[in-house]
Amino acid sequence: MPELLTADQMRAVERAAIDNGRVTGLDLMERAGRGVIAAMLEHWPHFAVTPGRAAVLCGPGNNGGDGFVVARLLRDRGWDVTVFAYGEVAKLPPDAAINAQGWTETAPVQPASLFTDLREECDLIVDAILGIGATRPLQGAIEATVKFLNEYKPGERKPRDRCRIVSVDLPTGLCSDSGRPLGSAVRADLTVTFHRAKPGHYLSDGPAHCGRLSVQPLGLDREPTYPHETVSATLIGEETLKRGQVPCLGKRAGGHKFSHGHAVVAAGSVGKGGAARLSARAALRIGAGLVTVAPPPAALIENAAHLDAIMLHAIRDARGLEEMLTDERIKALCLGPGLGGDRARDLVPVALAASRGTVLDADALSAFADDPQELFAMLHDRCVLTPHGGEFARLFPDIADRLDAMPARGPAFSRMDAARAAAARAGCTVLLKGPDTVVADPDGRISLNPAVYARAAPWLATAGSGDVLSGMIAGLLARGDTPHEAAATAAWLHTECALEFGPGLIAEDLPEQIPAVLRRLSANSP
Numbered sequence: 154m155p156e157l158l159t160a161d162q163m164r165a166v167e168r169a170a171i172d173n174g175r176v177t178g179l180d181l182m183e184r185a186g187r188g189v190i191a192a193m194l195e196h197w198p199h200f201a202v203t204p205g206r207a208a209v210l211c212g213p214g215n216n217g218g219d220g221f222v223v224a225r226l227l228r229d230r231g232w233d234v235t236v237f238a239y240g241e242v243a244k245l246p247p248d249a250a251i252n253a254q255g256w257t258e259t260a261p262v263q264p265a266s267l268f269t270d271l272r273e274e275c276d277l278i279v280d281a282i283l284g285i286g287a288t289r290p291l292q293g294a295i296e297a298t299v300k301f302l303n304e305y306k307p308g309e310r311k312p313r314d315r316c317r318i319v320s321v322d323l324p325t326g327l328c329s330d331s332g333r334p335l336g337s338a339v340r341a342d343l344t345v346t347f348h349r350a351k352p353g354h355y356l357s358d359g360p361a362h363c364g365r366l367s368v369q370p371l372g373l374d375r376e377p378t379y380p381h382e383t384v385s386a387t388l389i390g391e392e393t394l395k396r397g398q399v400p401c402l403g404k405r406a407g408g409h410k411f412s413h414g415h416a417v418v419a420a421g422s423v424g425k426g427g428a429a430r431l432s433a434r435a436a437l438r439i440g441a442g443l444v445t446v447a448p449p450p451a452a453l454i455e456n457a458a459h460l461d462a463i464m465l466h467a468i469r470d471a472r473g474l475e476e477m478l479t480d481e482r483i484k485a486l487c488l489g490p491g492l493g494g495d496r497a498r499d500l501v502p503v504a505l506a507a508s509r510g511t512v513l514d515a516d517a518l519s520a521f522a523d524d525p526q527e528l529f530a531m532l533h534d535r536c537v538l539t540p541h542g543g544e545f546a547r548l549f550p551d552i553a554d555r556l557d558a559m560p561a562r563g564p565a566f567s568r569m570d571a572a573r574a575a576a577a578r579a580g581c582t583v584l585l586k587g588p589d590t591v592v593a594d595p596d597g598r599i600s601l602n603p604a605v606y607a608r609a610a611p612w613l614a615t616a617g618s619g620d621v622l623s624g625m626i627a628g629l630l631a632r633g634d635t636p637h638e639a640a641a642t643a644a645w646l647h648t649e650c651a652l653e654f655g656p657g658l659i660a661e662d663l664p665e666q667i668p669a670v671l672r673r674l675s676a677n678s679p
């Protein structure tokens with residue numbers, strides 16, 4: 154499902170269903186427990202054939218209640234189960250207390266102090282200590298247990314270490330809204346969440362702590378779907394693109410090159426044009442009708458030696474760009490890749506005054522690091538800024554500091570919060586790059602492109618890959634997409650292109666994968 158829900162939003166959905174009498178809290182807890190078993194068997198089918206030994210760690214809230222359900226269901230399947238309680242069973246909330254009581258009527262509950270490193274003895278450890286209710290850094294018995302559990306790093310498991318760790322809803326200690334550990338957090342092999350994923354499963358350190366992610370239904374799909382402003386973020390994917398974007402990615406029959414938009418990429422000085430050429434090629438491949446690279450006159454020959462379908466137009470300075478932009482058919486501009494700081498400071502004001510779809514990246518952002526306010530005053534709502542972490546910190550130092558500070562309590566300030574705050578300050582779309590790329594609008598709308606789990610594409614960390622992304626956004630702006638749609642679609646396609654090519658990828662390969670990805674998208678569209 155494409156929506157991500159914060160802890161508060163998830164609680165509101167559950168509360169609405171319970172208040173409407175459609176379901177009880179106890180029903181939901183039972184479904185959650187069944188979901189954990191279903192996901193576990195799907196990921197480790199041998200557990201269905203050979204029951205083993207399990208330790209179930211139950212916390213002080215409803216996450217612990219889920220743990221008691223899982224303990225019962227495992228035992229029903231023939232498992233040898235030991236339950237450890239973190240907190241007083243007598244103080245559990247009502248639904249968790251009912252499940253705890255059901256367990257204690259037939260088997261003991263061990264105190265947390267007896268939990269030591271059981272990995273040698275167990276096949277499965279179920280982490281049901283804390284879920285979306287984790288609000289403060291881990292301490293005491295919980296912290297000590299998390300330390301035990303994390304003593305090995307996933308991937309460094311010894312062959313005889315067969316124990317798997319499954320976290321219920323969230324790895325204990327991970328903030329559901331930000332993906333940031335509150336002090337420390339469990340590193341699970343599998344995390345099973347319910348109804349919808351939470352931002353923390355995708356942002357920051359979340360994927361490293363979750364291991365793999367399974368989203369299990371709670372039977373809440375008939376609850377009201379969420380209006381845009383109550384959804385914390387939309388996950389970009391084929392599902393979201395198909396709703397609105399795919400027809401726009403295809404070219405209109407009977408259209409001509411100008412009806413598909415003209416994009417201009419400003420290039421830098423002699424020997425510095427490669428980045429701009431990468432952007433330009435991506436803009437053309439993604440479907441802009443025409444693309445022009447605009448270098449200074451001295452770099453014209455060098456660029457001409459490299460370009461065929463892409464046009465060239467030398468511009469000496471701001472005046473040259475101003476003259477070029479009297480052509481109303483130019484729909485989108487891309488400034489930054491390889492531009493150089495001085496040329497960026499010269500050209501950006503003119504580009505922004507022209508009110509076209511405009512992508513600012515790299516040098517076009519760093520050139521204003523001394524006085525970001527000067528840039529913000531010129532930006533308009535057709536702009537997209539595409540900073541990586543370093544560029545973001547130069548333009549929005551106070552916001553970056555909040556992201557760096559160790560969270561004292563949850564929900565912690567997230568990369569979504571940071572991108573949203575930056576977009577509001579800049580007054581335009583901000584795309585914050587990373588394996589969890591966030592696209593935020595000034596009105597708070599967020600789209601997330603996670604290149605994690607099955608979509609992990611580490612080979613995207615290659616020189617020039619960001620230049621291709623800026624070009625893709627410029628191409629889509631030229632096609633007429635809104636800044637948010639252009640940025641979100643480009644971020645998703647960029648990852649898909651990397652996955653299509655695979656290891657060994659260099660930036661030049663990315664635009665060449667666009668046709669295959671577009672072909673697949675249109676073949677899959679209804």
Ligand SMILES: NC(=O)C1=CN([C@@H]2O[C@H](COP(=O)(O)OP(=O)(O)OC[C@H]3O[C@@H](n4cnc5c(N)ncnc54)[C@H](O)[C@@H]3O)[C@@H](O)[C@H]2O)[C@@H](O)CC1
Nearest residue numbers: 178181182185214215216283284285286287288289290322
């Ligand atoms: N009806 C429901 O509310 C349902 C809840 N579900 C489960 O319930 C969870 C949410 O339950 P809760 O809201 O009770 O929250 P949790 O069970 O995640 O934790 C809440 C408790 O932990 C304490 N706590 C927070 N940080 C702590 C820390 N660092 N150290 C020690 N204790 C700490 C809180 O004071 C509170 O007592 C979900 O994650 C999910 O697993 C599911 O069973 C589905 C239905």
Ligand SMILES: [K+]
Nearest residue numbers: 280283321323
């Ligand atoms: K948990």
